[in-house]
Amino acid sequence: MPSVQITPSQHGNSGGVIMLGRSDGVLNPGGIRFGPTDIYSVLDTDEFHALGVEETLVVGLMVGGGSDEKVILFVKTRQGVELDEGLVKKIKTSIRLARSARHVPERILKVSDVPVTLTGKRVEGESSVPVGVSFCSSKPFRAP
Numbered sequence: 743m744p745s746v747q748i749t750p751s752q753h754g755n756s757g758g759v760i761m762l763g764r765s766d767g768v769l770n771p772g773g774i775r776f777g778p779t780d781i782y783s784v785l786d787t788d789e790f791h792a793l794g795v796e797e798t799l800v801v802g803l804m805v806g807g808g809s810d811e812k813v814i815l816f817v818k819t820r821q822g823v824e825l826d827e828g829l830v831k832k833i834k835t836s837i838r839l840a841r842s843a844r845h846v847p848e849r850i851l852k853v854s855d856v857p858v859t860l861t862g863k864r865v866e867g868e869s870s871v872p873v874g875v876s877f878c879s880s881k882p883f884r885a886p
Contacts, residue, residue: 794823812848
């Protein structure tokens with residue numbers, strides 16, 4: 743089962759995110775099972791691209807000692823576009839209306855880029871992705 747841990751800042755490095763395990767593409771917050779594509783299909787649209795959303799990445803954050811998980815959404819925006827309160831509200835409302843309240847991510851965080859595999863797929867599982875580090879999507883990401 744994949745897990746995500748948010749690590750605290752150490753020596754001013756802003757912390758990071760460690761993703762562990764096999765990615766089977768299933769999120770399970772509160773016992774409701776769904777895939778990341780349920781969220782991607784709402785956000786990977788002309789409407790959100792016009793608002794400055796370039797790419798998104800959805801992961802499950804294990805909580806309660808692994809007994810539950812929370813959905814975390816990472817958002818890469820076009821240069822100069824902030825992930826402000828208005829855009830976060832629009833994202834949450836759109837997901838809630840298109841899917842359900844259980845699909846709405848617990849946290850929505852801005853990232854400078856979204857890592858991809860050698861085949862161009864988003865890295866959703868077995869990897870280590872530090873928050874605040876610039877990724878280059880044109881250069882594939884390899885899990886250690």
